Amino acid sequence: MEELIKTCLYDKHISLGAKMSPFGGFDMPIEYTSIIEEHNAVRHAAGIFDVSHMGEVLIKGTDAEKYVNHIFTNNVREIDAGQILYGMMLYPSGGVVDDLLVYKKSSDEYFLVINASNIKKDYNWIVENSKGFDVVLENQSDLFGEVAIQGPEAEKMIEKHLQIKVSDLGFYTFKELDYKGRTILVSRTGYTGEDGFEVYAVPEVIREVWDILVGSKEVAPCGLGCRDTLRFEVALPLYGHELSEDITPVEAGLSMFVKLNKPEFIGREVVQRQKEQGVMQKVVGIELQDKAIPRNGYDVEMEGVKIGYVTTGYHSISTDKSVCMALIDSQYATLGTEVDIRIRKKTFKGVVCKKRFYQKNYKK
Amino acid sequence: MSTVVEGLRYAESHEWVKVEGEYAYVGITDYAQNALGNIVYVDMPEVDDEVKKDEEFGAVESVKAASDLISPVSGVVVEINEKLEDAPELLNEDAFGNWIMKVKLSDIAEVDTLLDAKAYEAICE
Numbered sequence: 001m002e003e004l005i006k007t008c009l010y011d012k013h014i015s016l017g018a019k020m021s022p023f024g025g026f027d028m029p030i031e032y033t034s035i036i037e038e039h040n041a042v043r044h045a046a047g048i049f050d051v052s053h054m055g056e057v058l059i060k061g062t063d064a065e066k067y068v069n070h071i072f073t074n075n076v077r078e079i080d081a082g083q084i085l086y087g088m089m090l091y092p093s094g095g096v097v098d099d100l101l102v103y104k105k106s107s108d109e110y111f112l113v114i115n116a117s118n119i120k121k122d123y124n125w126i127v128e129n130s131k132g133f134d135v136v137l138e139n140q141s142d143l144f145g146e147v148a149i150q151g152p153e154a155e156k157m158i159e160k161h162l163q164i165k166v167s168d169l170g171f172y173t174f175k176e177l178d179y180k181g182r183t184i185l186v187s188r189t190g191y192t193g194e195d196g197f198e199v200y201a202v203p204e205v206i207r208e209v210w211d212i213l214v215g216s217k218e219v220a221p222c223g224l225g226c227r228d229t230l231r232f233e234v235a236l237p238l239y240g241h242e243l244s245e246d247i248t249p250v251e252a253g254l255s256m257f258v259k260l261n262k263p264e265f266i267g268r269e270v271v272q273r274q275k276e277q278g279v280m281q282k283v284v285g286i287e288l289q290d291k292a293i294p295r296n297g298y299d300v301e302m303e304g305v306k307i308g309y310v311t312t313g314y315h316s317i318s319t320d321k322s323v324c325m326a327l328i329d330s331q332y333a334t335l336g337t338e339v340d341i342r343i344r345k346k347t348f349k350g351v352v353c354k355k356r357f358y359q360k361n362y363k364k
Numbered sequence: 365m366s367t368v369v370e371g372l373r374y375a376e377s378h379e380w381v382k383v384e385g386e387y388a389y390v391g392i393t394d395y396a397q398n399a400l401g402n403i404v405y406v407d408m409p410e411v412d413d414e415v416k417k418d419e420e421f422g423a424v425e426s427v428k429a430a431s432d433l434i435s436p437v438s439g440v441v442v443e444i445n446e447k448l449e450d451a452p453e454l455l456n457e458d459a460f461g462n463w464i465m466k467v468k469l470s471d472i473a474e475v476d477t478l479l480d481a482k483a484y485e486a487i488c489e
Contacts, residue, residue: 019401030428031401034401034402035401035402035426035427035428036402036427225401225427225428229427291405291449292405292407292425293404293405293425293430295429295430314427315404315405315425315427317427322405343407344407344423344430
């Protein structure tokens with residue numbers, strides 16, 4: 001096994017007494033105090049996450065726009081510089097290489113933010129498919145640290161403690177600004193369903209930002225444990241769970257991030273057919289009547305026959321209900337359908353419901 | 365810092381046993397609750413269920429994951445701690461003060477094979 005990578009904030013996590021665990025090849029903090037406390041801090045105040053494990057790729061050149069649109073499901077031609085789009089890179093099969101954010105710096109410069117566990121695979125994919133395009137590619141994953149400051153108080157905390165103005169940033173926009181003589185990139189994005197920001201900078205700046213915000217005692221250090229419970233409650237997908245090589249964005253219910261109003265992109269034929277003709281499997285929400293917790297991989301059954309499996313499940317912290325997202329045969333995906341979930345030796349009744357278990361609270 | 369209670373017996377799978385006559389109370393240790401984090405559900409056996417030493421009798425679920433409960437003793441369940449149905453977090457607050465099941469022992473000699481407090485403390489280090 002390869003040695004786990006330490007982020008630029010590793011020593012901070014250790015000194016805060018975090019429980020650490022491997023994630024995507026990195027040694028990451030899962031919780032500092034408790035997942036429930038950290039989850040609630042983000043829902044009701046503000047929390048800060050080390051997300052330095054995320055990968056960054058810069059694509060520059062006269063064909064940059066054409067090239068990004070070739071590998072990306074969303075349409076970067078439609079946005080202005082300073083705006084961000086969420087979408088996927090697809091295989092020709094329609095399966096997902098990765099889901100990512102694309103930051104448009106200009107029509108010939110794009111900054112891609114990809115999942116930690118997929119950095120090598122994605123970068124190889126980006127390089128392989130660039131033949132014939134006039135672009136320069138750079139894997140900048142080792143250059144940047146990143147923190148996410150999330151929660152209804154995030155804007156106030158950043159402006160108060162870091163002395164930078166972010167209130168002018170709209171949802172899914174970004175700016176590069178000078179912070180004590182060094183450039184930082186700040187975007188109004190996140191993975192929690194709350195208002196919030198993500199900050200990219202060289203490690204020494206990220207360490208300083210962390211120290212100031214955590215040191216203020218008004219921003220709670222938050223681990224990957226609550227990052228997952230937060231994103232799950234608002235039905236944001238996690239690669240390897242709700243999206244994968246075998247699950248297309250249409251099957252995952254993410255068609256709105258797949259734009260057919262552009263002539264071509266890798267995987268277009270399959271997702272266009274799925275949009276027109278429907279899909280065989282779908283990601284749905286399921287609510288259990290019992291308190292037992294459906295976990296990733298557990299079977300979903302109908303009259304004793306397996307019809308799918310749980311992709312992510314929790315006892316939702318914000319709603320106090322046992323709920324899950326599951327990939328099931330489309331014929332059972334109608335809201336209100338009663339299904340069974342096998343949990344250890346027993347089965348529990350569940351009802352197909354909307355995936356969004358908790359209302360997002362974005363500032364748009 | 366995990367605490368160990370003198371006078372109880374322990375399993376390597378982090379359950380404790382308190383024997384009273386021919387009955388035993390079974391719970392999870394402080395070390396176990398700390399390792400699990402926030403406990404949000406306890407899947408308990410039912411009264412009259414037969415449990416066997418070293419076999420699973422239920423599960424404890426934290427926010428993140430489910431962990432099997434392994435019975436340190438054999439016998440028949442005579443009572444379960446119903447308080448845990450609505451307040452599973454009691455195991456985080458006081459693991460040794462909240463038993464999970466009470467068992468009528470079928471072989472009291474099994475208890476002697478369990479760890480004492482000192483031996484259990486050693487495996488937690």
